[in-house]
Amino acid sequence: MGLPVPSAVRSFSGVQVVQQDVVQQTIVSRISFQLSFMRMIQMRKVLFAAAAAMVFGIKPAAAQEPMKFFVPSTAGPALSGPRGIAGADEHCQLRGYAAGFGDFEWRAYLNVPASNGKPAQKAAERIGSGPWYNLEGDWIASNPAELTGGGHGLTRQTAVAEQGGKPFSAASTTAPEELLKTGQADSRGFYLCFAR
Numbered sequence: 491m492g493l494p495v496p497s498a499v500r501s502f503s504g505v506q507v508v509q510q511d512v513v514q515q516t517i518v519s520r521i522s523f524q525l526s527f528m529r530m531i532q533m534r535k536v537l538f539a540a541a542a543a544m545v546f547g548i549k550p551a552a553a554q555e556p557m558k559f560f561v562p563s564t565a566g567p568a569l570s571g572p573r574g575i576a577g578a579d580e581h582c583q584l585r586g587y588a589a590g591f592g593d594f595e596w597r598a599y600l601n602v603p604a605s606n607g608k609p610a611q612k613a614a615e616r617i618g619s620g621p622w623y624n625l626e627g628d629w630i631a632s633n634p635a636e637l638t639g640g641g642h643g644l645t646r647q648t649a650v651a652e653q654g655g656k657p658f659s660a661a662s663t664t665a666p667e668e669l670l671k672t673g674q675a676d677s678r679g680f681y682l683c684f685a686r
Contacts, residue, residue, distance in 0.1 A: 555623040557591050558685035559630045561658065561666065563651040565679030566598065575602045582683035589625070589652035594685035601673035613673035614638050618686030624650040637670055644670060649682075 566581035567573065573580070578598035586596040597616045604610040614634040622630040628650070631642040649658045649666035657680055658666045664676040675681040 554627040555621070555629075556594075557589070557623060557625045557652070558594060558620075559622040559624050560585070560589070560652040560683050561649050561680060562683055563653060563655060563657065566675075566681060568675070568679065569600050569602070574605075575600060578681065585652045586683065586685070591652070591685070596683050596685055599669065599673065599682035599684055600675065617684035622684055624648055625652065625654060626650055642667075642670070652683075 562581060562585045564585075567577040569575060569578055571577050575598065578600055579596065582596035582598050583592070586592055586594060595618075597618075599613045599617060601613050602611040602616070614637055617634065619633055620636075621632040624630060626648075628648045629643045630648060631637045631644070636642045637644075644666050646658045646663075646665060647656065649656060651657055657663070663678070666682065669676060669682055
């Protein structure tokens, strides 16, 4: 007399096939265990940090503002190109997405000339109301008036690319502050990107 065949196993054309639900339950159980373990480790870190703060008087670090400004790490399409400002905005959007900030609506800081019956638009009018911070959490400006009026924090050091790096760090490049004044790309095709 043979051993009973487990209910989780059935014979089909002489081949024993393990039911998918058993496999799925096993995978779900393993994932649940891993998540529980990760939560336990995270909770221990939080408790340890809280205990250290109480014992040593350590203040918790302030949450960093999300990146809403960057200089694209690669030159973008020219405003005079076939897609015009749409191509420049798309370049900012794609670079922002690649850096993990694709949820924002990114705009190129470029003056748009009047065309096809549409009025001209200044760069500062296209980028929303602020505030803006770079990838490193440095303040750039709180509103468009600060950007255009000189009360901003944009320098060669704070003009950071979407994934790090400083495209304007060399003295031979145009100062990024100049791009705020002109609303144009520099001679290399670099311009500024702001999130609305």
